Amino acid sequence: MNQEFIKGVDISILDEVEKFGGEFFLNNQKRDLFEILKTKGIDTVRLRLWVNPFDSQGNPYLGGTNDLSTTLRLARRAKAEGMKLMLNLHYSDFWADPKKQQKPKEWASLSQEELIEKVYSYTKEVLAVFDKENLVPEYIQIGNEITNGMLWPDGQTPKFKFEEKEFEVWEEHERDGAYDRLADLLKAGVSAVRENYHTDQMKIILHLDFGGANKLYRIWFDEICKRDVDFDIIGLSYYPYWHGSLADLSSNLKDIGDRFKKDLLIVETAYAFTDESPKDEDSIFNRELSDIAGYPPTPKGQQDFLIDLMNTVKNLKTDDYCGLGIVYWEPAWLPVKQTTWASIEGMKYGNDLGRGGNHWANQGLFDFKGNALETLDVFHSF
Numbered sequence: 001m002n003q004e005f006i007k008g009v010d011i012s013i014l015d016e017v018e019k020f021g022g023e024f025f026l027n028n029q030k031r032d033l034f035e036i037l038k039t040k041g042i043d044t045v046r047l048r049l050w051v052n053p054f055d056s057q058g059n060p061y062l063g064g065t066n067d068l069s070t071t072l073r074l075a076r077r078a079k080a081e082g083m084k085l086m087l088n089l090h091y092s093d094f095w096a097d098p099k100k101q102q103k104p105k106e107w108a109s110l111s112q113e114e115l116i117e118k119v120y121s122y123t124k125e126v127l128a129v130f131d132k133e134n135l136v137p138e139y140i141q142i143g144n145e146i147t148n149g150m151l152w153p154d155g156q157t158p159k160f161k162f163e164e165k166e167f168e169v170w171e172e173h174e175r176d177g178a179y180d181r182l183a184d185l186l187k188a189g190v191s192a193v194r195e196n197y198h199t200d201q202m203k204i205i206l207h208l209d210f211g212g213a214n215k216l217y218r219i220w221f222d223e224i225c226k227r228d229v230d231f232d233i234i235g236l237s238y239y240p241y242w243h244g245s246l247a248d249l250s251s252n253l254k255d256i257g258d259r260f261k262k263d264l265l266i267v268e269t270a271y272a273f274t275d276e277s278p279k280d281e282d283s284i285f286n287r288e289l290s291d292i293a294g295y296p297p298t299p300k301g302q303q304d305f306l307i308d309l310m311n312t313v314k315n316l317k318t319d320d321y322c323g324l325g326i327v328y329w330e331p332a333w334l335p336v337k338q339t340t341w342a343s344i345e346g347m348k349y350g351n352d353l354g355r356g357g358n359h360w361a362n363q364g365l366f367d368f369k370g371n372a373l374e375t376l377d378v379f380h381s382f
Contacts, residue, residue, distance in 0.1 A: 005324070006084075006265065006326065006327070007041055008042065008326065009045060009365075010048070010328070011046075012047050012064045012088075013064040013339060014332055015074060016338075017333065017334050022334040023370050024372070025370050026371075027372075034077050034083070036372055037083075038081045038082070040379055041376075041382075043084060044083060044086055045085055045086065046086040046087075047074050047085065047088060048071070048088040049068065049087060050093050050094055051093050051104035051106070052067065052104055053065050055348075055349070059343065060343060060345070061094050061345055062338075062339075062340050062341070063094065068126065071087075072129070072133065072135065076135065079134070079135055084137075084138040086141070086205075086267070086327065087126075087139070088140075089126070089142060089144075090144045091103075091104070091119065091122075091151055092104060092151075093105055094349050096144045096145065096146075098147040100350060100351065101150045103154075116185060116188045117188070119192075120191055123142075123189045123193065124196075131196075136197070138202060139203045139205055140203070140205065141207050141235060142186055142205070142206060142231070143186070143189070144207060145209040146208065147160050150186075154185070155178075155182040155185045156178060156182075157220075160210070167216075179224070183223075186224070187230070190204055190231065194230065203233050204231045204232050205232070205233045206229070208234075209236075209268075211236035211237055211266065212244020213243070213252070217234070217236075217255075218256065218259065221260055233262060233264070234263070234265070235267040236253075237266075237267065237269070238269050238309070239268070240271065240292075240293040240305065241285070241290070246312055249309075249312060250316075263321050263323075264316065264321065264322070264323050265324040265327070266325070268327060268329040269326055269328060270328060271305040272289075272301075272362045273299045273373055274298065274362050275290060276362060277361075281358055284363070285297065297362075299373055303374065307378055313325065314382060330360055331363075331365035332366055333360045334358075334361060334366065335361040340357050341359065343356070344356075
């Protein structure tokens with residue numbers, strides 16, 4: 001696998017956006033999204049995969065409803081454009097992140113040993129399907145933002161408290177046992193990959209959030225590495241209004257690269273082109289967050305952030321590791337009706353994710369009507 005700078009996007013919501021009427025335009029002409037992205041220099045597509053994002057009556061959880069069939073449809077389109085594929089296994093029926101890592105419904109009653117076997121068999125079965133369709137991913141994530149572990153409570157680890165930048169204090173034996181259990185689950189997923197794919201065929205990513213929190217990365221990967229979990233890439237989420245300054249990120253990347261001798265990849269990032277919200281919608285991003293980040297919420301501010309971020313990552317290069325690239329999170333989540341974070345059924349499964357709706361549209365790389373923004377031109381520069 002060549003090590004050209006990765007210019008990626010996570011467009012897992014796309015199937016749902018298009019289903020409910022979303023359309024995309026380049027220079028005022030309607031175009032297929034994948035064609036636009038390829039034209040603008042995007043070379044990698046990241047796709048999340050949930051196990052069974054439907055309730056017992058078959059009602060979808062939405063948020064993309066990224067089951068296997070949906071993910072395969074998107075993967076076919078990415079590969080047809082010659083793009084590389086990054087498969088993001090959540091090992092959950094819905095959103096998995098540091099605040100929630102719920103087991104799939106069908107796995108809820110499994111013992112630790114049964115859960116280890118299920119992670120292995122599920123990962124192997126998923127990859128067999130992708131392989132059969134000639135859609136083998138070049139990159140695979142074993143878990144999503146597993147800062148506090150995965151498949152709770154079995155794989156739960158001490159919580160990282162971001163405001164204090166400290167982990168919860170656990171008794172030493174409880175802490176060690178928690179990381180032992182998490183490591184066993186990770187090893188199960190890794191084994192399912194390594195049995196059939198060499199590291200030059202498929203790179204394994206372990207992904208945490210809060211890219212500017214050096215103490216988090218040092219301690220977490222110390223624990224995982226001393227338990228001999230095999231992986232290739234440290235994946236980071238970095239949103240500049242939540243995860244520290246670019247200086248914090250740069251310092252962390254350099255330190256953990258030196259410490260663990262692993263390549264580094266920003267697998268999630270985004271910034272807003274406006275602090276306004278679509279009609280009848282709320283937005284996560286607002287003026288307060290732009291003040292924290294230090295970039296104006298304008299197309300120019302969005303461009304400047306991306307340029308600064310990509311330079312930060314690209315300039316990280318030694319004989320032992322390098323900054324591989326970035327993946328922009330959900331740049332095409334247009335504010336069409338029904339493209340929501342979660343249906344009522346999804347909110348119930350996720351222990352109430354809050355109100356529905358699209359809260360991300362002003363951080364896209366398309367305006368609210370689907371017109372490609374000039375920010376997309378930045379990718380050609382790297």
